[in-house]
Amino acid sequence: MTWMSFDAALPIVFMVLMGLSMLIYVVSDGYDLGVGMLMHRATDAEKDVMVASIGPFWDANETWLVLGVGILLIAFPKAHGLVLGELYLPVALMLVGLTLRGVAFDFRVKAKDTHKRTWDRLFFAGSALASTAQGWMLGRYVSGFGEGWNYPLFAAAIAIALPMAYVLMGAAWLIMKTEGELQAHAVSWARIAWAPMVGGLVLISMATPWVSPTVRERWFALPEIIALLAIPMMTGVSLLAVLALLKSRQVRGPLCWLPFALLVGVFVLGFLGLAYSIYPYVVLDRLTLWQAASSPEALKVILVGVCISVPAIIGYTVFSYRVFRGKAGELTYA
Amino acid sequence: MDALMLARLQFAANISFHILFPTISIALGWLLLFFRWRWLKTRQGRDAALARGWLDAYRFWTKVFALTFALGVVSGITMSFQFGTNWPGFMERVGNIAGPLLGYEVLTAFFLEAGFLGVMLFGHGKVSERVHLMSTFFVAFGTTLSAFWILALNSWMQTPAGYEIRDGAYHVKSWVEVIFNPSFPYRFTHMVLASALTCAFLLTGLSAWQLLRGVAQRSAPRVLRVGITLAALLVPLQIFVGDMHGLNTLHHQPAKIAAMEGVWETGRGVPLLLFAIPDAATRSNHFEIAVPRLASLILTHELDGEIKGLNSFGDAHPPPLPLFFAFRVMVGVGLLMLATSWLGWWLGRRAGWQARALPRALLWLFAGMTFSGWVATLAGWYVTEIGRQPFIVYGLVRTADVVSKVPSAMVGTTLLLYVALYLALIVAYVTVLKYMAGKPEEVLAMEEAEQAATPAGAITSPVVPGGAV
Numbered sequence: 163m164t165w166m167s168f169d170a171a172l173p174i175v176f177m178v179l180m181g182l183s184m185l186i187y188v189v190s191d192g193y194d195l196g197v198g199m200l201m202h203r204a205t206d207a208e209k210d211v212m213v214a215s216i217g218p219f220w221d222a223n224e225t226w227l228v229l230g231v232g233i234l235l236i237a238f239p240k241a242h243g244l245v246l247g248e249l250y251l252p253v254a255l256m257l258v259g260l261t262l263r264g265v266a267f268d269f270r271v272k273a274k275d276t277h278k279r280t281w282d283r284l285f286f287a288g289s290a291l292a293s294t295a296q297g298w299m300l301g302r303y304v305s306g307f308g309e310g311w312n313y314p315l316f317a318a319a320i321a322i323a324l325p326m327a328y329v330l331m332g333a334a335w336l337i338m339k340t341e342g343e344l345q346a347h348a349v350s351w352a353r354i355a356w357a358p359m360v361g362g363l364v365l366i367s368m369a370t371p372w373v374s375p376t377v378r379e380r381w382f383a384l385p386e387i388i389a390l391l392a393i394p395m396m397t398g399v400s401l402l403a404v405l406a407l408l409k410s411r412q413v414r415g416p417l418c419w420l421p422f423a424l425l426v427g428v429f430v431l432g433f434l435g436l437a438y439s440i441y442p443y444v445v446l447d448r449l450t451l452w453q454a455a456s457s458p459e460a461l462k463v464i465l466v467g468v469c470i471s472v473p474a475i476i477g478y479t480v481f482s483y484r485v486f487r488g489k490a491g492e493l494t495y496a
Numbered sequence: 497m498d499a500l501m502l503a504r505l506q507f508a509a510n511i512s513f514h515i516l517f518p519t520i521s522i523a524l525g526w527l528l529l530f531f532r533w534r535w536l537k538t539r540q541g542r543d544a545a546l547a548r549g550w551l552d553a554y555r556f557w558t559k560v561f562a563l564t565f566a567l568g569v570v571s572g573i574t575m576s577f578q579f580g581t582n583w584p585g586f587m588e589r590v591g592n593i594a595g596p597l598l599g600y601e602v603l604t605a606f607f608l609e610a611g612f613l614g615v616m617l618f619g620h621g622k623v624s625e626r627v628h629l630m631s632t633f634f635v636a637f638g639t640t641l642s643a644f645w646i647l648a649l650n651s652w653m654q655t656p657a658g659y660e661i662r663d664g665a666y667h668v669k670s671w672v673e674v675i676f677n678p679s680f681p682y683r684f685t686h687m688v689l690a691s692a693l694t695c696a697f698l699l700t701g702l703s704a705w706q707l708l709r710g711v712a713q714r715s716a717p718r719v720l721r722v723g724i725t726l727a728a729l730l731v732p733l734q735i736f737v738g739d740m741h742g743l744n745t746l747h748h749q750p751a752k753i754a755a756m757e758g759v760w761e762t763g764r765g766v767p768l769l770l771f772a773i774p775d776a777a778t779r780s781n782h783f784e785i786a787v788p789r790l791a792s793l794i795l796t797h798e799l800d801g802e803i804k805g806l807n808s809f810g811d812a813h814p815p816p817l818p819l820f821f822a823f824r825v826m827v828g829v830g831l832l833m834l835a836t837s838w839l840g841w842w843l844g845r846r847a848g849w850q851a852r853a854l855p856r857a858l859l860w861l862f863a864g865m866t867f868s869g870w871v872a873t874l875a876g877w878y879v880t881e882i883g884r885q886p887f888i889v890y891g892l893v894r895t896a897d898v899v900s901k902v903p904s905a906m907v908g909t910t911l912l913l914y915v916a917l918y919l920a921l922i923v924a925y926v927t928v929l930k931y932m933a934g935k936p937e938e939v940l941a942m943e944e945a946e947q948a949a950t951p952a953g954a955i956t957s958p959v960v961p962g963g964a965v
Contacts, residue, residue: 218618221569225605231576232602235587236595243584243900250581250902254910257574258917264570265921268563272928457667460592464599471603 172462173455176237177444179468183230185433188296189331189426190223196332198263198289199325200351201282208344209282213267215339220267222479224260236464241444241454248307249299256295262288290325297324304436305373306446316366316373323362327429330355334404334422337413341489345414352421353408360401363432367394370439376447377439390438397431400424500899502907503582506914508881510574512874513918517568519873522643522688523695524561525636527722528554532632536625549714556715556936557699560929562617567925574914576602582907583888585898590666590889593659593674594649601645604638612638640688647687651680653889654880655748666892678748682741683880689734690876692726693833694869699723700840701866702933704859707851712936717851720862724844727837735830739794745883746795749890750804751813752883756823757791758784758816761805766791774816779807814885818878826875829868836861867926 194216201209235242246253262284270281301317333352337345371378381390404421407413413421440446444454455461535550579587579598587594615623615631623631658673659666668674700723706716746753753759758774758781759766768790772781792801806813840858847853888895 218614221566221613224569224573228573228576228602228605231580232599235576235579236591236599239587239591239595242580242587246577246580247584247900247902250900250906251910253577253581254913257577258913260573261570261917261921264566265924268566269924269928272559272563272932456595457592457665459667460595463596463668463671467596467600467603 169458170452172458172465173237173451175465176233176455176461177441177451179472180230180233180237181433181437183226183233185430187223187226187230188433189429190219190226192328192429193331193335193422194220194223195263195289195293195325196328196330197335198285198332199293199329200332200336200348201286201289203351204344204347208347211340211344212336213270213285215336217267219483220264224264237456237461238444238451238454239456241449244445244449245303249302252295252298252302256292256299259288259290259292259295263292264288293325293328294321297321300324304370304377304439304446306376306443306448308373312373316369319362319365319369323359323366326355326359326362327425330359330404331422331425331429334425338419338422339489345418349408349413352404356401356405356408363397363401374439374446376443380439390435393431393435397428400428400431499902499904499907500896502904502911503899503902504895506907506911507578507582509911509915509918510571510578511881512877513914513922514568514571514575515873515877516870516922517564517571518639518643519691519694519869520564520698521561521568522639522691524557524564524698525632525639526692527695527699528557528561529629529632529636530722531557532629536629545714549718552712552715552936553719556712556932557719558617559932560702563925563928565613567921571918572605581902582900583895583898584900586888586893589893589898590659592665592667593652596668597645597649597652597675601642601649604641604645643687643691644684647684648675648677648680650880651683652677654683654884655679656889656892679741679744682737682744685737686734686741686876689730689737690869690873692730693734694873696723696727696730696837697833697862697865697869698867700727700862701864702929704862705866705930705933706936707854708856708859708863709934711934713851715936717849720851720854721844721849724837724840724862727833728841731830731834731837735834738830742795746803749883751806751809752819752880753795754804754806754809755814755816755819755883756879757795757803758820759791759803759805760807762802762808763805764792764802765789765800766795766803768794769820772820774820776815776817812886814883818882822875822878822882826872826879829872829875832865833868833872836865 197212197216201212204212231242234245266281266285266288270278270285298317298321301320302313304320305313305316307313330352333348333355336348337352340348371381381387401424404424407417407421407424410417442450442452444451531550531554535547535554538547538550541547612631612634615628616635652674655678657677658668658670660669661667699719703712703716703720703723706712707720742753755774757766758769758772760779760781765788767786767788769781769784769786771783771785773783774781789799792803793799795801795803806816840862843855843858847855884890886894886896888898
């Protein structure tokens with residue numbers, strides 16, 4: 163094996179960075195959106211605690227999406243145009259959803275009491291719309307924007323499964339960050355969301371090789387398949403552990419953080435599987451990393467900024483989660 | 497309508513909505529720092545009400561900042577997607593130059609948000625005064641730095657420099673020349689001042705409203721004075737900088753100036769049109785009201801200076817009608833700001849800045865001008881952006897060549913969706929500001945409740961979950 167030159171390796175560096183941003187976005191805004199989608203099941207007092215539990219984080223969480231799309235835009239401009247052109251409508255719907263959800267955070271506490279309910283409803287609707295649109299986009303992207311009856315069906319399946327996964331994440335987040343009645347509610351919400359989420363995941367894992375020949379070849383090639391088997395096996399074990407935890411009493415005690423941690427693990431595994439299926443393409447079967455990348459000179463200039471700021475961002479994020487690590491309290495209006 | 501026009505309208509709708517919020521937050525960050533600093537300076541003194549007033553001002557306007565910032569973030573996310581959905585050819589061609597500038601903006605914004613906004617909004621009482629003041633400084637500095645990168649890119653698109661074309665693609669020859677391109681210093685200063693003025697009138701307007709309603713007695717008179725003084729100082733400066741910016745534009749983008757002034761034929765001693773309706777079809781103006789030679793005097797600082805007319809640019813010139821009117825709206829609002837801020841400062845000084853001694857008519861006047869900065873800023877941006885057409889990068893890349901091939905119907909549908917959403921949000925924003933201004937005590941009480949509910953951690957002192965602060 164010969165080492166590739168630094169210039170040729172640059173697009174890979176940026177692909178890794180972009181993938182990492184997207185993964186962090188999906189995990190971190192995933193639980194935000196999940197909490198948002200659980201809003202309509204909660205009492206008014208619970209809603210305040212739920213929003214308070216994600217309040218200090220959501221802004222930074224959403225910025226990972228800007229960073230991910232930003233890297234797509236500046237490092238892979240050709241892919242940015244192609245991907246966002248294909249996903250024009252779902253992108254617009256997702257943006258509307260994220261906008262509604264984002265402004266509802268501030269408006270719901272600052273508006274008149276009579277308007278608070280409207281903003282709470284918009285908070286829920288925005289979260290649901292954004293999650294569904296993201297699921298659809300993921301489905302279209304994974305299948306390389308294929309044409310034919312089975313592709314939209316596949317995207318629709320993911321458009322249902324991804325929000326379910328977010329809801330489960332959101333419930334697990336609440337189990338970790340709250341106490342008392344709300345925590346008990348969160349456990350029961352998580353139990354309800356578990357089966358559809360797992361069902362969706364299984365269906366999608368079976369459908370992916372069916373819609374994409376490239377992925378099929380990747381997955382079922384010997385001897386890689388033996389190493390690859392680790393991914394579905396670890397995913398399965400993690401999900402079963404989550405279910406067992408949800409049924410045990412420990413989940414409301416010292417192990418309250420474990421379901422969330424396991425679900426983050428599931429997302430990371432899913433991401434690794436996806437990355438393995440798609441590499442070295444940016445757009446499956448159409449555009450490789452190197453075809454889509456900006457010039458090495460431009461990438462080097464961006465890399466300097468990235469090397470300075472990304473470690474700082476990660477460092478701060480860890481710090482911030484540590485600072486706000488406790489349980490979310492009840493809102494007490496004087 | 498054709499796809500190009502729809503794509504432009506959609507992008508214009510998004511960027512117009514977006515710019516409303518950074519325009520406020522760029523300067524408001526610095527003003528918050530000022531309020532905070534005044535509080536730290538006065539809190540040891542004898543006048544407890546004075547110190548309390550500065551703290552109230554800081555806390556109330558922090559809430560406004562948080563709301564404004566949130567709207568800026570969500571509309572900014574839309575922007576990052578619309579580069580690709582509306583103008584896929586833009587990054588393909590000039591991505592090597594625009595990419596790093598945008599990249600640094602995103603990283604700056606990210607740094608700022610992740611780093612300091614959380615501490616500024618939620619950390620009051622959880623971190624030391626020094627750390628909190630530093631956080632406020634970095635938030636202000638970060639928003640200004642974001643503006644720096646975005647305006648560097650926009651200015652490069654207006655007056656490209658420091659690039660070379662190799663194999664049909666644009667590459668950077670000198671980053672210094674790219675960033676500090678000929679129009680950048682003028683545009684950046686003009687925009688920062690525009691932000692300061694927008695904020696000055698927002699502060700003055702909401703405070704005047706509070707005084708009329710008889711609320712926020714401790715903070716409103718002080719904020720009103722800060723707003724009026726700031727405006728009275730900066731409007732003349734803005735007029736001076738605007739004039740320099742105009743001269744720079746005349747040098748680099750003469751077609752834009754010709755469209756702004758409704759000049760069709762190149763000539764000397766060109767009159768200034770106070771009113772006209774430029775008609776692109778007949779290539780002439782209707783209903784002209786003109787002051788002889790004044791346009792030449794203003795633009796070239798000579799009575800018989802030459803100004804190039806639109807006819808000398810072939811088809812490569814912007815549509816004069818929107819530019820002509822947008823420019824006059826901007827200048828008109830600017831002159832109104834000059835008149836009101838000087839009048840306000842004079843009357844305010846005469847009244848010794850005592851709330852009760854201020855004429856109510858003056859307060860109503862300022863309340864009416866709360867959002868005048870938005871009008872002037874938007875009008876100014878329409879002048880500069882429409883004035884760049886038909887190019888996306890002046891003289892080099894045409895807008896029509898980089899537009900996406902998404903069907904018009906879909907662009908039209910999403911355009912309606914965005915516009916409806918944005919209009920609703922602007923109404924909500926203004927309504928909530930008015931509501932907050934009318935009930936400042938509730939807003940401040942809300943902050944305490946919010947703090948109590950924020951997941952507890954320990955920076956300096958542990959806070960009991962669910963406990964009162």
